[in-house]
Amino acid sequence: MDFKIDRDSAISSRQQIRAAIVQQVAVGDLRVGDPLPSVREFADRLGIAPMTVTRVYTDLKSSGLIEARAGAGTFVAQSALSRLGQSGTATGVWQAIDDLVADAAGRGIGVADLVSLIASRGQAVAAPRVVMVGLFMDATRSYAKRVTAQTGIAVDAIALQDEDPDDDTLRAQLEDRDLVLTFANLHERLAALVPDQDILSLRFIPAEGTRLALAALDPMANVVAVSRFADFMPILTLGVRRFAAHVHTVTSRVMDAPDLGEVLAVADVVVMSTGAETAADAAPDHATLIEYLHVPDPGDIDRLVGSRLGLVFPHPREEVS
Structure with a gap:
């Protein structure tokens, strides 16, 4: 510099x-x-x-x-x-700023007061257009609702699995957004469609009920984590191992694994991600069933979403219930 x-x-x-x-x-x-x-x-x-x-x-x-x-x-x-x-379009912005400063000076308004006026006027500007992109609509809406509750910014939802939009439709839905929120495993696909769009991958953690259920498991339980999608399996497995760190045996399988039935037959606990609920049908009657519900990490919302949208949070927030 x-x-x-x-x-x-x-x-x-x-x-x-x-x-x-x-x-x-x-x-x-x-x-x-x-x-x-x-x-x-x-x-x-x-x-x-x-x-x-x-x-x-x-x-x-x-x-x-x-x-x-x-x-x-x-x-x-x-x-x-x-x-x-x-x-390469900054020239027009600088010219507009120069014109505004010159006009303010002609009215006897100094730069410091002009900045204050702009800041206050900014409250009346239309809210940012934010969308959450997930796989299943009910879950994606719940993620969007949590971001909305924490930031005060309305967040829409797009579900790739349920809505199954083609590339042109999805591109059109994303191009007019100020910020696109999604999972790390979906980031590459979205970035390929709208390379100039601001896309932010959030971390997700198990919801409070899921965390409590995992923490309460018997250390000797045979736990099987089941995901419908292979690319979600690392997230699911990491979450189970993090909040059930005391459990000795955790096995992970995707729904189409050829030995899924065999693995589930000896399970004491079955943890199912969204879309893998039918795994419960193959579980023993005595098995504990846990639906793996997860939420956007509140810390990511404060740090990452907040900074992208110019929000200021005065202190750390607790998880939105």
Whole structure:
């Protein structure tokens, strides 16, 4: 980054640094994945205290403009501003801003007051258009409902398995969205359809009832986890092992596994993901049946969804019930 602080300016060094990074991202000089200088390197280059750079980076991370990668450094993240820079259409935005500032100055309104007016006016702007993409409609609607409850933003639902949209239909449903939420195993398909869309993969954890049921299992129980889809099996298995870590035997199978009936016949507990409920038919009468219901990780909603949508949560939230 080629940037110098104007020490004669009434604008603080912190504000100047932040503005410079934002501008370079918005015009495409800094692109997604580009590294930023380390805090020490940047501070030394500008002749300022490292704490000033740290505060700027913290602010930009919370707004989703940059991201830290453990052991690697700090990089430009995928965001609305980075997409603007990549599209090459920032010139019109800057001209509109210049015109607005000039008009405000002609009315005797300073930049600080103008920013306050814009912030307050932003409350009246149409809410972001967000959609949750899952496999089954009932489950996907429940995920969307939880995100809505936590963020206050209405979230629609698209179910790939139940609705079975063709690629053109799905593309049309996603292109007009500000944010698409989904599972990690669906991300690649959606990204291939709408490569310029903002797609966010959330982590999912077992719902409270499922966690309590798993935690209460006998350590010696023979537990069988069954998924309808092979690509969901790692998520299911990880969740069972995490919340039933005391159980010695956990076996995982997909619904079309040739030995599923044999495995279920000796099960003490059958954990079934959505769409695999018929596995209960092959389970022994004495077996405990647990429907694996899961929810978006509340921490991901606060950190990831919140930053994408410019939301600010003052403190950690508990799981929405």
